[in-house]
Amino acid sequence: MIDESRVSFLERLISSPSPSGFEQQVQQVVREEIKQYTDEVRTDVHGNVIAALNPQGTPRVMLTAHGDELGFLIRYIDEQGFLYFAPIGGFDPSTLPGNRVHVHTPSGPILGVIGRSPVHTLSSEDRGKSPKLADLWIDIGATSQEDARKLVPLGSVATRAALLERMQNDTIVSRALDDKSSIFALVETMRRLHEKREALKAGVFFVSAVQEEVGSRGAQTAAFSVDPLIAVAVDVTFTSDHPGTSKKELGDVRLHGGPVLSIGGHINPRVYQLLVKAADEAGIAWQIDPQAARTSTDTDVIQVVRGGVATALVSIPCRYLHTGSEIASLKDIDEVAELLARFVLALDKDTNVIP
Ligand SMILES: [Zn+2]
Incomplete structure (x- = not known):
């Protein structure tokens, strides 16, 4: 189980803002934590943090999650001092009015509120309708x-x-569990691998990737420079265990149900089987997420880097994605960390990923 003392690291990840393209603060926290479990840490020109454990090992395996989160970019300030913004990443505008925000300024964060006209003053037509992003602003009390x-x-x-x-x-709630809960899980994987490093044959490359929410740009260049045989992306995925969802459309994915393993065209079938084996041997219950087309995660771009990478996707079930109250289970996060540690420990030079 996740040690209580480790949860403070997840809190630090979350309290370090990292909208896509502005990830420096969270990456600093990642670098400080990961260096004790790895042999080399570097940061590339995009801001990806890449940390290697046993870098001369075979095969080369990349474990990646994205450190960036959704945010707002301030573009205009009107005569009254209200701030107008462009969204960074995909928001549902109906989840925004009334949210408290931190505006990150050279002298530190400033509290603000996303404003919208009160319901009393909306036309009967507009009542109950989702606002347009252009109709929202940030009020800092200026x-x-x-x-x-x-x-x-x-x-x-x-x-x-x-x-x-x-x-x-064991349930936690926060903004940006997408995807800081996965960064947290992977650092935990690296900690466990570091403890067992005499048994480790593979070269392991941890990546905290940038700019996933705006097009998976960080993972793409990180995969090129790491040049792995195998890559596993870790991200959060939506669940079908609450009102308003359809298991017929989404499949059956539950909070507390364990790691979610994707299968489909973006997933190497042998890597998938190795993940299933590692989970079964560890007695970890897992869930399946069949994806007929793209997974809409970093997996999709990593797969087609260079001559191709044997990719897989392991997800943490998460309710209410891209709201300020994403919910995940510490039990699921722990099991993702354990599954990946066992998966990596089982790799050696004879591991075959040719379908
Ligand atoms: Zn994500």
């Missing part, structure tokens, strides 16, 4: 354009202010 401009340079970013909190049954 009294004028000049007042706001002194504090917030254009081009500043903001993130939702929600932080990690605990719920019942």
Whole structure:
């Protein structure tokens, strides 16, 4: 199980803002933590953090999750000092009004609120309708354009202010569990591999990738430079265990149900089988996520780097994705970490990934 003392590292990841393209703060936290479990740590020109354990080992395996999160980019400040923004990543606008946000400025974070006209004043037509992003603004309590401009340079970013909190049954809630819960799981995998390094044959490359939410750009270049035979991306995936979802459309994926293993065209069938074997041998219950087309994760771009990479996708079940209250299970996160450690320990120079 995840040690309670480790949860503070997940809290640090979450309290370090990292909208896509602005990941420096979270990557600093990742570098400081991962260096004790790896032999080399470097950061590339995009900001990907790449840390190697046993880099001369065979085969080369890349374990990657994305460190970036959704955010808002401030583009305009009006006469009254309200901030207007462009979304960084895919938001459902109906989840935004009333959210508290932190605007990240040169002198530190400033509290703000996403405003919308009160329901009383909306036309009967607009009531109950999702707002348009262009109709929303951030209110920092400024009294004028000049007042706001002194504090917030254009081009500043903001993130939702929600932080990690605990719920019942090992459940956690926060913004940005997508995908910081996966970064956390992979650092835990690296910690466990480092403890067993005499048994390790593979060269293991941990990647905290940038810019997934805006097109998987970080994972693409990281995969090129790492040049792995095998890559496993870890991300969160939606569940079908709450009202308003259809198991017929989404399959059966539950919170607390264990790691979710994808199968389909983007997944190497032998790597999939090795993951299933590792889970079964460890007695970890797992769930299946058949994906007929793209997975919409970093897996898709990594697969086609260079001459091709034997890719797989392992997901943490997560409710209410891309809201300020994403929910995940510490039990599932622990099992993803354990599954991947066992999977990597079983790899050696004879591992065959040719379908
Ligand atoms: Zn994600």
